[in-house]
Amino acid sequence: MKSPAKTRDRIPRLSNKEALVLELLLITPSSEKYGLELVGESNAQLSRGTIYVTLNRMEDKGYVESRLETPPRPTSGLPRRLYRPTGFGQRVYELWQMARELGRLQTADLGGAS
């Protein structure tokens, strides 16, 4: 079991897939989306089989939050789970974008120097 200090000092990590999910969710932060909607908007970068595993992991990390849709759809069946980004997720995504830009600048500088 991890100690609280280690947990507190842990740097948030964001994989490319998670960043893509956050990007799609942050297009309209106030609205909620379900997994299949994210898959459809990702231009085949996300797959049906893995989207909910990714979302589950992101929810554990605190990047997104979810709820079951209410009221249920007119057709019968299980209710869908809707996801939206948290404030923490939004900040992590913004920092991730800044870090990526810095990386690009560094690559460009190194390329120019050589």
Place this chain on the structure above:
Amino acid sequence: VNKKVRKDSSDSTVGNTRNDVPAKPVTQAELRELLDKYSPEYVSEILQNRYAPAKAERRVLPGNAIGEEDLSEILATFSCSYVSRVLRASDSAANPQDSIPERAVIREEDLTDLLNRYTPKYVSQILRQRLSQNGANSFFFMGKAHAEAYSEISSPPEFQPSSAKIIVRPPGSLLSRAAEFLFSRKTLTRIVNPIISDLQAEYFEALGAKRPAKAVWVRLRGYWGLFKAVGLHSILKMVVEIWREL
């Protein structure tokens, strides 16, 4: 009408005679017996008072009571239970808190939704089951046309499935039940159920668009997505690799 003895509220035997009236709903035989003993106005008044005791002084029916001819005609056309409910509903309209429970009443949009998804015969069976569960007599209709519809629904022809597609259960429902035993609650609510939910939504959309081939494809793709998501494919992959090593 005048042959029958009129008992009004000033009669000293009112207390006892009111107790003679059976608890609601009265049967047709009981009502006829009451009508043989008392005037229709008096029976009507007692019934109304019993059904709406808080509003005992109110006379809600036209002319304060239905006449004998009217009652005979009504009873010849409708069941006694139905007449009792009409009487009660007349009072309920003016006294909303005494409204009749609507548990057996199906809304129009629900019926339309059912008819879009199932055959009329199947819908009829569902309604019949619901009526029998709630008690057929509790079904409430206001009018002759509805009463005729009630008689049709009460005794529909024996259910025979048509050749049309009938969705007995949505796809993935059995899988969802099985997953309850296999996975944790968290995995179930966050991974398995959302995938099944998407599968069902896409499946119904495909069927709604009259594309059964796509529905089959959606079903297979949904199962495969679920299979991938829960990681069974990696277990199988590992088993295959071990088998090849051997």
